[in-house]
Amino acid sequence: MTRGLLGLVASGCGGVETWFRTELAEPAAQRGWRLAITLTPTVVPWFEEADELDKLQALTDLEVRWHPRMPSQPKPYPTPDAFIFAPASANSVAKLALGIGDNQALTALNEGIGVEGCKVVVMPQASADKRRHPMWDTHVETLTKAGVVVVTDVAPGALLDLLESS
């Protein structure tokens, strides 16, 4: 069964290289999602060091991206039907709430927010030290008001359940 195109985005959070593929990307592919995987530049070397990049690429016919396209190149895929951004660092949550798209991952997410029928689920992974920042609650509230589903303490598999519920 093909569910549609799922934008999967990961950022530089501790442990991501150990679970992102096995607990999120592979189960998503097994459930029938076609994957459009985009990584922040921070996390790419983490996946590289863990020998994960090729394994992620093997899950999808679409290029795993972190570089923006050249002006001469067409968009490599349409806006996904849904997004999961997990784990989302405090840095990327703040930028997303402000609409900053200074890397390919944030550009893709920014373009997905507000698209009718495109569910965007964000799972921040941020320590209390990071969440203490005076703008943290405002960032989460801004995203929530924009229709983004912000969840915490959810197992990666449950993120997929969220997409599949109405």
Ligand SMILES: Cc1cc2nc3c(=O)[nH]c(=O)nc-3n(C[C@H](O)[C@H](O)[C@H](O)COP(=O)(O)O)c2cc1C
């Ligand atoms: C080993 C390591 C683990 C980190 N874990 C987290 C984390 O869990 N959450 C977080 O918000 N930042 C974490 N950081 C800091 C982010 O990687 C840093 O803010 C970075 O700029 C995030 O970039 P990105 O949002 O573009 O991926 C960690 C940094 C390192 C080196």
